[in-house]
Amino acid sequence: MDTSIPKLPLLLKPFLLSLFLSLIVLAFLATTTPLHRMTSSKTIPPHNSTTNKDLRIRPGYTNYSLYVQRQLNKTLNPKLRQIWKTRDWDRKVRVFSEFFESLKRRGLLSNTSRALSIGARVGQEVAALRRIGVADSIGIDLVPSPPLVVKGDFHAQPFENATFDLEFSNVFDHALYPWKFVGEIERTLRPGGVCVLHVSLSRRADKYSANDLYSVGPLIELFKESKLVEVKKVDGFGLDTEVVFRKRK
Numbered sequence: 001m002d003t004s005i006p007k008l009p010l011l012l013k014p015f016l017l018s019l020f021l022s023l024i025v026l027a028f029l030a031t032t033t034p035l036h037r038m039t040s041s042k043t044i045p046p047h048n049s050t051t052n053k054d055l056r057i058r059p060g061y062t063n064y065s066l067y068v069q070r071q072l073n074k075t076l077n078p079k080l081r082q083i084w085k086t087r088d089w090d091r092k093v094r095v096f097s098e099f100f101e102s103l104k105r106r107g108l109l110s111n112t113s114r115a116l117s118i119g120a121r122v123g124q125e126v127a128a129l130r131r132i133g134v135a136d137s138i139g140i141d142l143v144p145s146p147p148l149v150v151k152g153d154f155h156a157q158p159f160e161n162a163t164f165d166l167e168f169s170n171v172f173d174h175a176l177y178p179w180k181f182v183g184e185i186e187r188t189l190r191p192g193g194v195c196v197l198h199v200s201l202s203r204r205a206d207k208y209s210a211n212d213l214y215s216v217g218p219l220i221e222l223f224k225e226s227k228l229v230e231v232k233k234v235d236g237f238g239l240d241t242e243v244v245f246r247k248r249k
């Protein structure tokens with residue numbers, strides 16, 4: 001009886017060899033690719049961009065009204081609005097006041113500045129600006145909160161060109177179209193005006209975010225008409241980095 005192992009058909013050998021090599025390559029790629037790059041979210045459309053891998057739009061927003069509805073679901077929640085306007089109010093106004101005082105010390109904001117807070121919800125940022133003496137300040141949000149916050153979508157700000165000296169926002173992560181968010185800031189800032197963003201680079205922001213940012217690189221690329229002034233660590237309600245741009249004159 002022949003007990004030797006049967007020989008593989010001639011054609012099967014190269015196939016098995018290439019399968020084996022492919023598995024090795026795949027295993028190598030899996031160990032060298034960071035986990036956050038393996039999610040199903042997509043990078044932003046090119047928009048003249050070459051290095052935008054560090055900014056990813058979250059999947060699931062199949063149309064704009066779905067995105068707006070999702071934002072409104074939280075912002076219009078009556079119980080939350082009550083908490084934001086009472087229990088949370090003083091603490092947030094105090095912390096924002098400290099941030100804005102720090103901008104004043106660095107010569108980025110003054111009492112004569114015309115200031116805008118983008119995505120200001122019930123208006124604690126605006127209350128803080130006014131408390132420290134920046135009287136000409138206003139906020140925008142999808143939901144108005146008079147008299148501090150007027151209704152406005154940050155993808156299409158309701159203001160003339162070159163209106164503001166300072167624009168502040170801690171909601172960049174809520175932008176479905178980050179290039180429009182930044183384009184509108186650069187349109188409504190006067191030449192020489194300053195934009196201050198608080199963003200999260202080290203951990204993912206909340207479940208209402210529409211994008212995830214992994215470095216300041218994409219911001220530098222999006223702020224085409226501005227120059228980067230400063231990047232600094234902050235502790236701002238879950239956001240860890242302050243990025244300052246100045247629009248070129």
Ligand SMILES: C[S@@+](CC[C@H](N)C(=O)[O-])C[C@H]1O[C@@H](n2cnc3c(N)ncnc32)[C@H](O)[C@@H]1O
Pocket residue numbers: 071072075092118119120121122124125140141142143152153154155170171174237
């Ligand atoms: C995380 S909250 C931040 C609120 C406020 N800046 C604060 O720190 O308390 C995000 C805010 O962005 C607003 N928002 C989301 N998408 C927006 C859009 N397209 N235009 C204007 N506001 C928007 C939401 O309504 C919500 O009030």
